[in-house]
Amino acid sequence: MEKRLKSWQGWLLFAGTMAVVFVLGMLASSVTERRAEIASVINNKKTEIKDVEGRNELFEPNYPREYQTWTETADTSFKSLYNGNQAVDVLEQRPNMVVLWAGYTFSKDYSTPRGHMHAIEDMRHTLRVGSPMTEEDGGPQPATCWTCKSPDVPRMMQSIGAENFYKSKWSAMGKEIVNPIGCADCHEPENMNLRISRPALIEAFRRQGKDVTKATPQEMRSLVCAQCHVEYYFKGDGKYLTFPWDKGFTVEDMEAYYDEAGFADYKHKLSRTPILKAQHPDYELS
Ligand code: HEC
Ligand code: HEC
Structure with missing residues (x-):
């Protein structure tokens, strides 16, 4: 026996398709908008940096x-189970590392890393x-x-x-x-x-x-x-x-x-x- 869609099923399919097309259209327009925004940011620079x-x-x-x-x-306010973004003195936490690293500069000083803006001050600060x-x-x-x-x-x-x-x-x-x-x-x-x-x-x-x-x-x-x-x-x-x-x-x-x-x-x-x-x-x- 041939199976045919009931008319309400046909309408549902139609409405569903329209909804998908609508959402895709919104997505495409948002992508275009973002691209235009990037282009305008790059084209409207206040200062030229060379x-x-x-x-x-x-x-x-x-x-x-x-x-x-x-x-x-x-x-430096974030801290998780594994690491945070505070410089924690690892040698104080795990003094056995001083023996393991004997003869290497890490045995003098080793703190956990922090965010990029601290890179220079942390380097100047370390005893290494x-x-x-x-x-x-x-x-x-x-x-x-x-x-x-x-x-x-x-x-x-x-x-x-x-x-x-x-x-x-x-x-x-x-x-x-x-x-x-x-x-x-x-x-x-x-x-x-x-x-x-x-x-x-x-x-x-x-x-x-x-x-x-x-x-x-x-x-x-x-x-x-x-x-x-x-x-x-x-x-x-x-x-x-x-x-x-x-x-x-x-x-x-x-x-x-x-x-x-x-x-x-x-x-x-x-x-x-x-x-x-x-x-x-x-x-x-x-
Ligand atoms: C450690 C690497 C890194 C540093 C440091 C960095 N960025 Fe970025 N930036 C990225 C990456 C990765 C992206 C994403 C690029 C992409 O989507 O392909 C990005 C994207 C951007 C974009 C968007 C560019 C585009 O064409 O979409 C701008 C503008 C930007 N960064 C500005 C800055 C400014 C200003 C600074 C300094 C204050 C900075 N970034 C520092 C890695 C970096
Ligand atoms: C020019 C070198 C350089 C680049 C490029 C760079 N980093 Fe870093 N990053 C560092 C250094 C050095 C530190 C440690 C700074 C400190 O402890 O003072 C660090 C620290 C970090 C930290 C915090 C500490 C940690 O290990 O969790 C994260 C997260 C991080 N970087 C992610 C990234 C990501 C993601 C990129 C690329 C988009 C990137 N970095 C690119 C040098 C770099």
Whole structure:
């Protein structure tokens, strides 16, 4: 027997279809509106910003809302089960780490990370970069330590070259590196397109036979973070910032890379064992 729609079913189908079409239309119009809004923000800039601009406050007149959310990284009121955004003294919480890290600067001082606006003050505050350290203690530190802290880094690299930047002493760059992680670290200041400002990521991709400038917009949203939130080491006497990704992203791949390069982060003071200490491989593990 042939099944036919009853007339009320036909009307229901019709009404349902109309509702879906209506909602899709609303969505399309909202997308167009948002695009127009972005275009008008970019086309109605109050000030023109060129080149690598470290001073974050110069971006405020053009992008007040983005600027405002950026300042929220200064907030320290949040705390969760795993971590908050207050600098908590980990060595006080877990004194056994002092013994585990004996012979490495982390045994002197290690606090949990905070938001981007604190990057420079926290670095100046930590005992890990103090100059009165001996060679055996890992100090005095090279300027490479500044690399993930400020948009003044790509500015300085442009002016003196990345190699010379890494070779300098940490203290020698102190008067130049003053603005905490900000707009020019992730954006081209003229048009706010996402960009990779740090050579280490570009070079790590190149050694894997990949071109980071070919990344999709979706990949770029994570890659801007991967300039800093990764595992790294300082290669050779030039303290050249390098990501150990040539063999891949897993712990085993990176360990094999380090073994081949004969690299260890430190030699343990009591056991004399060479030890690798991962930094923050957030991009690799996510
Ligand atoms: C130029 C280097 C740099 C870039 C780029 C960068 N970060 Fe960070 N980030 C840091 C540093 C350094 C800290 C720690 C600052 C401190 O403790 O004072 C940090 C801290 C954080 C924190 C708070 C502490 C924590 O670990 O939970 C979050 C969340 C975070 N970053 C997320 C991101 C995300 C998401 C991106 C990409 C959209 C990004 N970061 C890009 C360097 C960077
Ligand atoms: C750690 C990286 C990072 C920092 C620092 C950062 N941004 Fe962004 N910004 C992003 C990402 C990722 C997006 C999303 C881009 C997308 O949707 O493709 C974005 C989007 C934007 C957009 C929208 C652009 C568009 O075309 O849609 C503006 C405007 C902007 N940011 C302004 C700023 C300003 C101003 C600052 C400094 C106060 C800043 N950003 C700091 C990563 C960053």
